[in-house]
Amino acid sequence: MSAVGIVAAAGSGSRLGADRPKALVELAGRPLVAWAVDTLLAGGVDEVVVAVPAADHDAFAAALPDGIRLVEGGASRTASVRAALARVDPDVQAVLVHDAARPLTPPAVVTRVLDALAGGALAVVPVLPVVDTTVAVDAVGTVTSALDRAVLRRVQTPQGFVHAVLAEAYDDLPAGEELTDDAAVVRAAGVRVTTVAGDERAAKVTVPHDLHLAELQVTR
Incomplete structure (x- = not known):
């Protein structure tokens, strides 16, 4: 199955304390975006x-x-993925959307997503179980209930889609509406989203501590 990877790399590096876009911040001497591109390929x-x-x-x-x-x-x-999606050849069968901020995602995760799409899934996300006790709180921070972590998952990228399904879902998304990820976009269009195993190494780099942990993984 033909597949194109989209990397969302237009975010700022403000929470990293960087003076450049987050995707250009270096990990072990290479920009985060270069790691993400290599993973997809x-x-x-x-x-x-x-x-x-x-x-x-x-x-x-x-x-x-x-x-x-x-x-x-x-x-x-959302706007960045729209712009990239518009540049994908209509004949491409699958599109995988990845975050530049997940530089150490193993290529095996990409392969699992592609395999699930080739097997007939319309939309696929890599996930990990939730291991901490997870609670809901009210507006002032008081715990209101404990959530059943057995049915909760942490969602990662790359998220994969049949090209036509993702393109149609974005076409149907009202202008100005922002959703947290691409799986949410297709779910809003009524598409069933399948899961595959993620990987702890696919952790997101958001704050300086995250970058430090990633450096330790690369250099150990």
Whole structure:
């Protein structure tokens, strides 16, 4: 099955305390976005489209190998994925959307997502179980109930979709509506989302501590 990877890389690095887009922050001497692109290609996608801030186009071009297509991202993740999705050839069968902020995702996770799509799934997300006690709280922070963690999962990326399904779901999403991830977009369109095993190494880099932990994994 032909597959294109989309990397959402237009976010700022403010929570990392960086003076550049988060995707250009370096991990072991390489920008986060380069790690994410390599993961997708090693896992089996045919090509990669990266949504980047317009002002940093040249910096991203210098950080990535030839053949990676760059598109101008939007003010939100949803807008950036829309922009990248518009550049995918209509004949491509599958689209995987990945976060540049998950640099150490093993290629095997990508392969599991692709295999599930090839097996007939319309939408696939990698997940991990919730191991901590998880509670709901009210507006002032008082615990109101404990949630059954046996039915809860932590969602990761890359999230994979039959191309036509994801494109139609984005077409149906009202302008200006922002959802937390692409699985939410297709679920809003009534599409069933399947899960495959994620990986603890696919942790998201959001704050400096996360980057430090990722550095330890690379250098150990």
